[in-house]
Amino acid sequence: MRELEIPHRYRSPDTRQGIAAGGTTPRAGMRAPKILMSESSLLDRQELPRAQGGAAFSPLYQQIKALLLQSLDRGEWKPGEAIPSEHELAARYQVSQGTVRKAIDELAADNLLLRRQGKGTFVATHQEAKVRFRFLRLMPDDGKQRLSGSRILDCRRGKASAEIAALLDLKAGEGVVMLRRLLSFDGSPTILDDIWLPGALFQGLTVELLGRNRGPLYGLFEAEFGISMVRAEEKIRAVRAGQEEAALLNVSISDPLLEVERVSYTYGDRPVEVRRGLCLTEHFHYRNSLN
Amino acid sequence: MRELEIPHRYRSPDTRQGIAAGGTTPRAGMRAPKILMSESSLLDRQELPRAQGGAAFSPLYQQIKALLLQSLDRGEWKPGEAIPSEHELAARYQVSQGTVRKAIDELAADNLLLRRQGKGTFVATHQEAKVRFRFLRLMPDDGKQRLSGSRILDCRRGKASAEIAALLDLKAGEGVVMLRRLLSFDGSPTILDDIWLPGALFQGLTVELLGRNRGPLYGLFEAEFGISMVRAEEKIRAVRAGQEEAALLNVSISDPLLEVERVSYTYGDRPVEVRRGLCLTEHFHYRNSLN
DNA sequence: TCACATTTGTACGTATGTATC
DNA sequence: TGATACATACGTACAAATGTG
Numbered sequence: 059m060r061e062l063e064i065p066h067r068y069r070s071p072d073t074r075q076g077i078a079a080g081g082t083t084p085r086a087g088m089r090a091p092k093i094l095m096s097e098s099s100l101l102d103r104q105e106l107p108r109a110q111g112g113a114a115f116s117p118l119y120q121q122i123k124a125l126l127l128q129s130l131d132r133g134e135w136k137p138g139e140a141i142p143s144e145h146e147l148a149a150r151y152q153v154s155q156g157t158v159r160k161a162i163d164e165l166a167a168d169n170l171l172l173r174r175q176g177k178g179t180f181v182a183t184h185q186e187a188k189v190r191f192r193f194l195r196l197m198p199d200d201g202k203q204r205l206s207g208s209r210i211l212d213c214r215r216g217k218a219s220a221e222i223a224a225l226l227d228l229k230a231g232e233g234v235v236m237l238r239r240l241l242s243f244d245g246s247p248t249i250l251d252d253i254w255l256p257g258a259l260f261q262g263l264t265v266e267l268l269g270r271n272r273g274p275l276y277g278l279f280e281a282e283f284g285i286s287m288v289r290a291e292e293k294i295r296a297v298r299a300g301q302e303e304a305a306l307l308n309v310s311i312s313d314p315l316l317e318v319e320r321v322s323y324t325y326g327d328r329p330v331e332v333r334r335g336l337c338l339t340e341h342f343h344y345r346n347s348l349n
Numbered sequence: 350m351r352e353l354e355i356p357h358r359y360r361s362p363d364t365r366q367g368i369a370a371g372g373t374t375p376r377a378g379m380r381a382p383k384i385l386m387s388e389s390s391l392l393d394r395q396e397l398p399r400a401q402g403g404a405a406f407s408p409l410y411q412q413i414k415a416l417l418l419q420s421l422d423r424g425e426w427k428p429g430e431a432i433p434s435e436h437e438l439a440a441r442y443q444v445s446q447g448t449v450r451k452a453i454d455e456l457a458a459d460n461l462l463l464r465r466q467g468k469g470t471f472v473a474t475h476q477e478a479k480v481r482f483r484f485l486r487l488m489p490d491d492g493k494q495r496l497s498g499s500r501i502l503d504c505r506r507g508k509a510s511a512e513i514a515a516l517l518d519l520k521a522g523e524g525v526v527m528l529r530r531l532l533s534f535d536g537s538p539t540i541l542d543d544i545w546l547p548g549a550l551f552q553g554l555t556v557e558l559l560g561r562n563r564g565p566l567y568g569l570f571e572a573e574f575g576i577s578m579v580r581a582e583e584k585i586r587a588v589r590a591g592q593e594e595a596a597l598l599n600v601s602i603s604d605p606l607l608e609v610e611r612v613s614y615t616y617g618d619r620p621v622e623v624r625r626g627l628c629l630t631e632h633f634h635y636r637n638s639l640n
Numbered sequence: 641t642c643a644c645a646t647t648t649g650t651a652c653g654t655a656t657g658t659a660t661c
Numbered sequence: 662t663g664a665t666a667c668a669t670a671c672g673t674a675c676a677a678a679t680g681t682g
Contacts, residue, residue, distance in 0.1 A: 117669060143647060154671050159648090167458070169640055175648045176678030193639055197584075290639040295630035296587035296605035314587035314605035319634075339586035343610075346637055348484055348581040349460055408650055434666055445652050450667090466667045467659030 122151055122161035130170065130181065130286075131325040137183035137280045141171065144179075170288060170325075184276035184287065193276065193290065195318075196249060196337055197345045204243040208275070211306075212238040213265045215257055222254045225321050225332045233257030237268070239275075240306060247307050248342060254332040259285060285330055290322040294344065303336050316344060413442055413452035421461065421472065421577075422616035428474035428571045432462065435470075461579060461616075475567035475578065484567065484581065486609075487540060487628055488636045495534040499566075502597070503529040504556045506548055513545045516612050516623045524548030528559070530566075531597060538598050539633060545623040550576060576621055581613040585635065594627050607635060 148155040165171040172180045218234045241249040271278045297317045304311045315336045322331040439446040456462040463471045509525045532540040562569045567578045588608045595602045606627045613622040
């Protein structure tokens with residue numbers, strides 16, 4: 059583990075120990091602890107700048123959350139696997155189970171973890187239908203999800219354009235993998251995706267590997283490259299079909315298409331994918347919930 | 350309040366009372382407690398059918414959440430107002446503060462309530478910029494939000510079409526208010542909205558009232574009609590501009606437009622608005638976050 | 641089928657920190 | 662300075678779901 063400090067708030071409530079109840083149970087005064095991470099690291103701290111000029115403090119459970127995030131990021135627990143029990147984590151970090159619980163609660167709310175009563179807490183994976191659904195927003199108008207077939211049209215390596223480099227947080231000219239695929243539903247081509255990935259992170263990515271893959275692309279990324287897509291931002295527009303796109307999607311030039319620009323992030327808000335999808339919305343729609 | 354029953358789980362942990370610690374603090378055994386709503390009402394219960402054929406049980410905090418929802422729905426606390434403190438609610442419902450806290454946590458997570466440390470917990474209102482932002486997803490490509498001007502083009506009453514009636518959960522032919530408005534940013538028309546509302550709920554809604562309104566439409570609905578928009582579902586497509594729409598949005602016929610179909614819901618998942626927006630996405634985009 | 645251990649879920653209580661007025 | 666309200670942290674006990682012997 060790492061070096062820990064003691065914050066000057068949420069100290070052990072040792073004032074209790076004299077007054078405290080029956081002596082059979084282990085009391086707070088016996089424990090050593092209260093930890094604080096020495097560096098801020100992945101902490102998604104609030105925007106509030108503390109009045110004091112000093113270090114950035116955060117509640118214990120946020121620190122635990124950050125530690126859990128680090129473990130996830132390092133691949134200590136793989137997608138689909140169970141993480142240690144709350145009890146075990148509490149012992150490991152020397153905090154109460156309730157504190158671990160609150161940390162996990164937030165990670166579960168962010169869909170990074172999945173709790174199952176009686177079984178344990180599991181690392182979210184794109185192999186599950188539920189998760190995949192969260193990232194595939196195009197739905198048939200009649201509501202019935204159809205089988206989707208993916209055809210890889212292209213996969214090659216090159217240098218990032220200035221625009222892509224900026225979005226992926228790369229230096230201009232760094233290597234990227236570019237791939238193009240066509241998703242069909244019931245055999246009719248519906249989504250044309252252009253995808254850019256940082257070359258360094260996706261070394262062995264080839265058409266052959268993609269061809270062998272059944273199931274979602276993000277599932278492959280998890281299994282083969284250890285990269286979990288955790289979050290994405292999309293920008294959606296209505297555009298006109300160009301010549302090439304029209305041909306691939308089997309529509310006329312200038313037909314309206316839904317353009318979906320996506321930047322996907324892994325743990326720690328690091329961008330790892332840029333995607334531009336062109337969708338035929340004659341019989342499909344992009345669904346979204348506001349709340 | 351209402352009649353309450355005692356569930357056969359989560360009974361008072363009265364086994365403690367003999368063993369329990371110092372006698373100065375109020376013990377669990379003193380309270381009367383443990384409630385269960387006699388009817389299911391607004392409960393958003395899980396899909397799990399209980400093994401037993403009997404009543405539908407739910408955790409206490411879910412019951413409290415349902416009671417809070419009822420109070421919100423009845424307008425006991427108005428948008429922008431503070432609800433009673435956790436302490437007070439705990440006393441009212443005869444449960445612990447922690448249980449009230451968990452109920453409020455969920456309502457806050459759903460954006461129905463807003464917690465402010467040191468001040469209280471407040472009913473969410475569309476008067477706030479933050480909330481408005483959640484429902485206005487069209488953004489300028491450069492990221493800088495501009496002033497939006499709303500011009501009401503039409504407002505009349507009529508009978509619901511079969512389609513609208515179905516979406517609003519009305520009987521075919523029931524009265525609706527239809528209105529059309531044009532939103533402009535920096536003076537350039539960008540969004541053309543057609544809106545349908547249940548006539549019965551929006552009695553005094555007129556062009557004059559709309560004309561006097563500054564601020565968001567949903568704010569007006571809250572203030573004048575006591576109807577809070579809490580959630581919405583959208584379906585998004587790329588379409589071709591028709592003649593009328595093209596003229597109003599100042600584009601050519603057949604230009605691509607983003608169509609956003611929205612159904613909005615108030616407390617208890619009751620649909621209270623259908624909206625069809627046509628958006629110009631030359632310099633704007635619909636933003637969305639996936640997680 | 642039953643008993644048991646494990647793991648998450650619910651509920652309670654207490655003490656203290658932090659923000660606000 | 663004090664009162665109030667939400668936030669954090671600890672601890673305990675029991676319920677419910679799951680898997681195993």
